[in-house]
Amino acid sequence: RKEVEQDPGPFNVPEGATVAFNCTYSNSASQSFFWYRQDCRKEPKLLMSVYSSGNEDGRFTAQLNRASQYISLLIRDSKLSDSATYLCVVGQAAGNKLTFGGGTRVLVKP
């Protein structure tokens, strides 16, 4: 079983619609959680950290469910520029290492 699993997609989303997807992680001792965005042939860029109580940043909402060991990302009012691969990233306490999921590809279409 992979440490961090994501639905690879692609999620084809009409412009203006809402899209949501999850990520599951296997290590119950994981301490930090992030969503990164990666555009084609570019490095990952931090989208947002995910806090226990859930958090929102503009059109993006992240949730953490420690009991079920998953995090989610919801994008409201999708823009064409939201088309990217969204990487679920989990931080471990030991060595502060980050483990990346395989990414969920989102395609926003007019």
Next chain:
Amino acid sequence: GAVVSQHPSRVICKSGTSVKIECRSLDFQATTMFWYRQFPKKSLMLMATSNEGSKATYEQGVEKDKFLINHASLTLSTLTVTSAHPEDSSFYICSARTSSGTAQETQYFGPGTRLLVL
């Protein structure tokens, strides 16, 4: 925000040659740098963790004699792919973490180096 640079951005080399990739933190001191590799349509895979002034810690399955990592200063880490072969062709990305980092601290990624071995 914090900036991490990598050089070169892309390199093409012949099989059997060695390639050195530099990773620099431009506006902060990075006691820890991480080296990742990403194959097409795959996730980033951590290769090694590099702490300034000490030997790198390699992930399982990563050959330390093939991927030489040096972290001689708080702003520079280098990855040398020795005797590169076509299967080493990949996107190599470094990241850096500040000295005050905790488990919650994020890492700042370099722009990546695309290596093609012919």
